[in-house]
Amino acid sequence: MKETMKVGIGQTPQLCQDALIEMLRELFAGKKYNGQEGRKPLEIFKQDLPIPEENDVDADTDVAHAPYIVVRMTGGEIADDKSPQTVEFSLIICAYDTGIERAGFQDVANIKEDIVQRACTAPYFGGAFTILKPIAWALQQDDTAP
Numbered sequence: 001m002k003e004t005m006k007v008g009i010g011q012t013p014q015l016c017q018d019a020l021i022e023m024l025r026e027l028f029a030g031k032k033y034n035g036q037e038g039r040k041p042l043e044i045f046k047q048d049l050p051i052p053e054e055n056d057v058d059a060d061t062d063v064a065h066a067p068y069i070v071v072r073m074t075g076g077e078i079a080d081d082k083s084p085q086t087v088e089f090s091l092i093i094c095a096y097d098t099g100i101e102r103a104g105f106q107d108v109a110n111i112k113e114d115i116v117q118r119a120c121t122a123p124y125f126g127g128a129f130t131i132l133k134p135i136a137w138a139l140q141q142d143d144t145a146p
Contacts, residue, residue, distance in 0.1 A: 019126025033067040066096035
């Protein structure tokens with residue numbers, strides 16, 4: 001992103017997605033959350049999870065990706081000739097917990113809250129982009145063990 005700004009390339013939705021990923025990596029640098037085989041750093045993916053290369057026996061090992069955030073561009077709008085383009089993103093947050101207390105959602109909620117706090121206190125990122133309100137969020141209601 002920083003190299004793109006140096007050469008003066010226009011700010012596209014794809015560059016916004018890249019800058020958002022960069023902002024999230026900076027926000028979560030050094031933090032660890034529940035994953036397979038213990039606490040580990042968040043992985044951040046653009047648009048989708050990578051195509052699985054592991055097999056089912058790897059799902060409960062560190063070969064699997066959790067904890068992670070998927071930064072998915074879901075749509076956009078240009079209201080008129082004088083308005084900037086708005087781009088909608090969904091951030092899919094996943095943590096992994098095998099405890100019988102089903103407390104894994106707490107890592108997801110804490111990750112979400114760090115993002116919301118960052119968006120509310122410093123809505124600008126990537127040198128050219130602004131997070132607009134309202135910011136909507138939801139927790140998954142279906143059980144996806146573990």
